[in-house]
Amino acid sequence: MDQSKLTEYWHKNLTYVVILLCIWGLVSYVLGIIFVKPLNAISIGGFPLGFWFANQGSEVIFVILIFVYVGLMSRLDRKYDVQE
Amino acid sequence: MxxxxxxxxxxxxxxxxxxxxxxRSRVATTAGFYVAGKGVPAxxxxxxxxxxxxxxxxxxxxxxxxxxxxxxxxxxxxxxxxxxxxxxxxxxxxxxxxxxxxxxxxxxxxxxxxxxxxxxxxxxxxxxxxxxxxxxxxxxxxxxxxxxxxxxxxxxxxxxxxxxxxxxxxxxxxxxxxxxxxxxxxxxxxxxxxxxxxxxxxxxxxxxxxxxxxxxxxxxxxxxxxxxxxxxxxxxxxxxxxxxxxxxxxxxxxxxxxxxxxxxxxxxxxxxxxxxxxxxxxxxxxxxxxxxxxxxxxxxxxxxxxxxxxxxxxIDTLNDKPYKQAPSWFLNWQTTGLMAWVDKNGDGIIQYRPGDPFVGPPKFKEADGKIEHGKFGEPLVTNKLTDNQNELYVDRDIMVLANPEIAGxxxxxxxxxxxxxxxxxxxxxxxxxxxxxxxxxxxxxxxxxxxxxxxxxxxxxxxxxxxxxxxxxxxxxxxxxAFVAQVVAFAFGLAASSFFPIIIMGVFWKRTTREGAIAGMIVGIVFTAAYIIHVKFMGAGFWFLGISAEGIGTVGMIFNFVVCYIVSLLTPPPPQDVQDMVESIRYPRGAEAAKAVH
Missing domain, CATH: 1.10.4160.10 (Hydantoin permease)
Structure with missing residues (x-):
């Protein structure tokens, strides 16, 4: 396979990684730590929102992020024919 | 039973x-011994x-x-x-x-x-x-x-x-x-x-x-x-x-x-x-x-x-309740030394407040090999009392260990x-x-x-x-x-400040050199270890922006990244075969080939 295709594959991979890591940082560090106090003013059910992001939300979203990455990369691997 | x-x-x-x-899963090859033959389903x-x-x-x-x-x-x-x-x-x-x-x-x-x-x-x-x-x-x-x-x-x-x-x-x-x-x-x-x-x-x-x-x-x-x-x-x-x-x-x-x-x-x-x-x-x-x-x-x-x-x-079952009416799990777990009660104000009622009730984990007062009990039937402790109002000692492990009994x-x-x-x-x-x-x-x-x-x-x-x-x-x-509890900070701090940056750099930046990696690892580890030792063993305050020993690995990691980057730029690039290897690990195809080397 020619090098430019491979470079394109690698750059798409990096784009996915950067986007997903932004979400990773957003739910844990931004919503769960930096803005926890203002978010705690909002309640969902009995959970103050900031507290929920730190206590439960981040963990659940982390799991989803990994499976989204797996899905995106499987598609990308096939498209660029680099799969095993 | x-x-x-x-x-x-x-x-x-x-x-x-x-x-x-x-x-049933005993092995006879090094691949089986080190990496389970690379055959474990995800x-x-x-x-x-x-x-x-x-x-x-x-x-x-x-x-x-x-x-x-x-x-x-x-x-x-x-x-x-x-x-x-x-x-x-x-x-x-x-x-x-x-x-x-x-x-x-x-x-x-x-x-x-x-x-x-x-x-x-x-x-x-x-x-x-x-x-x-x-x-x-x-x-x-x-x-x-x-x-x-x-x-x-x-x-x-x-x-x-x-x-x-x-x-x-x-x-x-x-x-x-x-x-x-x-x-x-x-x-x-x-x-x-x-x-x-x-x-x-x-x-x-x-x-x-x-x-x-x-x-x-x-x-x-x-x-x-x-x-x-x-x-x-x-x-x-x-x-x-x-x-x-x-x-x-x-x-x-x-x-x-x-x-x-x-x-x-x-x-x-x-x-x-x-x-x-x-x-x-x-x-x-x-x-x-x-x-x-x-x-x-x-x-x-x-x-x-x-x-x-x-x-x-x-809190619901113990605080402000007379000791004599405390639930049986509380009485059972006192014998393990994970819970204890001292009646500071002599009213026979359990008061749970902030602070430690006494210094250190409970040491029960014994005479002839038997634990002595106070006037409400509580095992007496010999620890030095603190001057706050808290009367209840609770080990954190109790929250999981006694859970089944609390739930009946x-x-x-x-x-x-x-x-x-x-x-x-x-x-x-x-x-x-x-x-x-x-x-x-x-x-x-x-x-x-x-x-x-x-x-x-x-x-x-x-x-x-x-x-x-x-x-x-x-x-x-x-x-x-004595330092077992304190060295856990070490394990995470060292892993964060040594391996993580140089593996990431090794994969994502071909130009990372041997000198950069070694310098980065050493600076990261030495800084992190020195801070933890200074704070945990020599009793210094959290002098770096008020960060505790558990969190200092983050700073060590940043130092590692920076040093690795600068030193790599100043030293000759890695040999071509290493750069080719970095290139090849970026694409999934051919993972089997690497295996055949061993």
Whole structure:
């Protein structure tokens, strides 16, 4: 396979990684730590929102992020024919 | 049947299962011994990774820790799960494609240097040994609490069991026993949590239940559990449970730094990374990180619920109640030294307030080998009392250990919790011991001393090294050095400040040079270690921006990245074959070729 295709594959991979890591940082560090106090003013059910992001939300979203990455990369691997 | 009988039955059954699995998965090749023949399906690798990762501390202590910390405890929940996202996105697929056996393998080959290999090797052994001593101690404590044997007898039984399956089956034996151990520990954790959630809120899912309204009959019925707990905490003089960064709690910067250090440290721990070498291909490496985190999150999202239920139950049933009417589980657990009550004001009523009731863990007053009791029937302690109003001593481990009794569950559940605690401790210990054994036998002996060593000789050396490591860990389990609790900060700090940056740089920047990596690792480790030693052992304050020892790995990591980047730019680029190798690990195809090298 020619090098430019491979470079394109690698750059798409990096784009996915950067986007997903932004979400990773957003739910844990931004919503769960930096803005926890203002978010705690909002309640969902009995959970103050900031507290929920730190206590439960981040963990659940982390799991989803990994499976989204797996899905995106499987598609990308096939498209660029680099799969095993 | 009594709790003790049930405990023996549960522990006996689970241990027999582990030994049968170990016998069936014994190995005769180094690939089987170090990386389970690279044939573990992703979902099982996920379970094994989860069991490997969740230690006795996760199982027994974490919920209790969170229940005392409230919101601040979230740093452990986020920190110990978020690292898997980094693993899945930044490390696991590339290390699997690289396709050798250990972390020092990658560092040594990528940085074309035996010096780098040795630095990585020393870090891997130090981090793993630190960790494993704590696990053997955990095994001993579970044995002594539930089976009423001496701590050292418990440690020796644990050492023998681990040696049987780590020595016989290597990574393959460990992986399949860890799958069984995960099942045991998660069932043991969820049953009491679900039962308490139903009892208190009517929700069978604890993750939802702890934010729901209280359904149990009483004055608080219909109010949200977390709201009630906030009010109760404030009334007693604690910070509200869900509040952040209040007086007496950690600052925002500190919570941020600790969470980050734990995440990056997780992604840099050798016994976690090595698991991603065991799967058949790159795609499975990505997926198994996802499964691993899913299985970990099952426990890690239940823990904060257990923390809330336990704190509410404890305050509700004990605080401002006459000692004579205290529930039976409270009376039972006092004999273990995990709970105690001193009647400071002489009113016979239990007052729970902030602060320690007395100095240190309780030492009961004995005469003729019998514990002396006070006028309300409480065991008397000899500790020096503090001058606050708190009368109740509660060890954080009680929140999980006494859970089945607080919920009024049958005795077999108590036995199951003991088996679960042992499963958590043994599975982690085995994974760590394998890292130590393979680091010495593979990285030091085979790669550096005797590259001509036959398969059989390598296997024998690997088994001997595991045996030696078990003996060292067992010794420290029985005679814990005073600094055991403090060195845990070391394990994460060093993993964060040494491995993580140079593996990331090695994969994502071809220009990273040997000199850059070595300089980065050394600066990261020396800074982190010096700060931890200065703060923890020499009693200095948190002088660097008020960051605690647990969070300083984040700063060490940043230094490592910066130094590695600058030094790499100033030194000649890596040889072409190394750059080609970095290029090749970026594309999944051809993972089998790397395997054929060995």
């Amino acid at each position: 009594s709790i003790l009988t049930w405990t023996y039955i549960m522990v006996g059954i689970t241990f027999s299962i582990y030994i049968v699995i170990a016998w 979902i099982f690798n996920g379970m094994a990774t989860a069991a490997d990762w969740m230690s006795a501390a996760s199982f027994i202590s974490m919920a209790g820790l969170i229940s005392f910390l409230g919101y601040t405890g979230s740093m452990y929940l986020m920190g110990w799960t978020g690292g898997y996202v980094l693993l899945a996105l930044l490390l696991a697929p590339y290390l699997r494609k690289f396709g050798k056996f250990t972390v020092p393998d990658f560092v040594g080959d990528r940085y074309y240097s035996d010096t780098a290999r040795v630095v990585a090797l020393i870090c891997a052994i130090f981090v793993s040994l630190t960790y494993v001593c704590g696990q053997m101690r955990g095994v001993g404590i579970v044995f002594s609490r539930f089976l009423e044997v001496q701590v050292h007898v418990g440690v020796i039984i644990g050492m023998a069991i681990v040696f049987i399956y780590a020595g016989l089956g290597g990574m393959k034996g460990i992986t399949w026993t860890q799958v069984a151990q995960y099942c045991v520990l998660i069932v043991a954790y969820l049953i009491p949590a679900v039962a308490i959630s139903v009892h208190l809120t009517g929700w069978p899912i604890p993750q939802i239940g702890y934010g729901a309204a209280i359904s149990a009959v009483g004055p608080e019925q219909g109010k949200y559990l977390l709201d009630v707990l906030d009010v109760v905490n404030k009334d007693l003089g604690f910070a509200a449970y869900t509040s952040a960064f209040a007086a007496g709690q950690k600052s925002m910067l500190d919570v941020f730094m600790i969470t980050f250090a734990l995440m990056v440290g997780t992604a840099g721990l050798p016994h976690v990374i090595i698991r991603f070498y065991t799967v058949p291909n790159v795609k499975s490496a990505r997926i198994s990180a996802g499964y691993a985190l899913f299985f970990i999150a099952l426990l890690y999202t239940t823990a904060p619920a257990v923390a809330v239920f336990a704190r509410y139950n404890m 569950l049958p005795n077999w559940v108590v036995g199951l919790v003991a088996a679960g605690g042992l499963a958590a401790a043994l599975s982690t210990a085995a994974g760590l011991l394998l890292v130590i054994g393979s680091s010495i036998a593979h990285d030091l002996y085979y790669r550096m001393i005797n590259p001509q060593a036959s398969e059989a000789l390598q296997l024998t050396i690997g088994r001997i090294m595991i045996f030696v490591a078990i003996c060292v860990a067992g010794y420290f389990g029985v005679h814990p050095p």
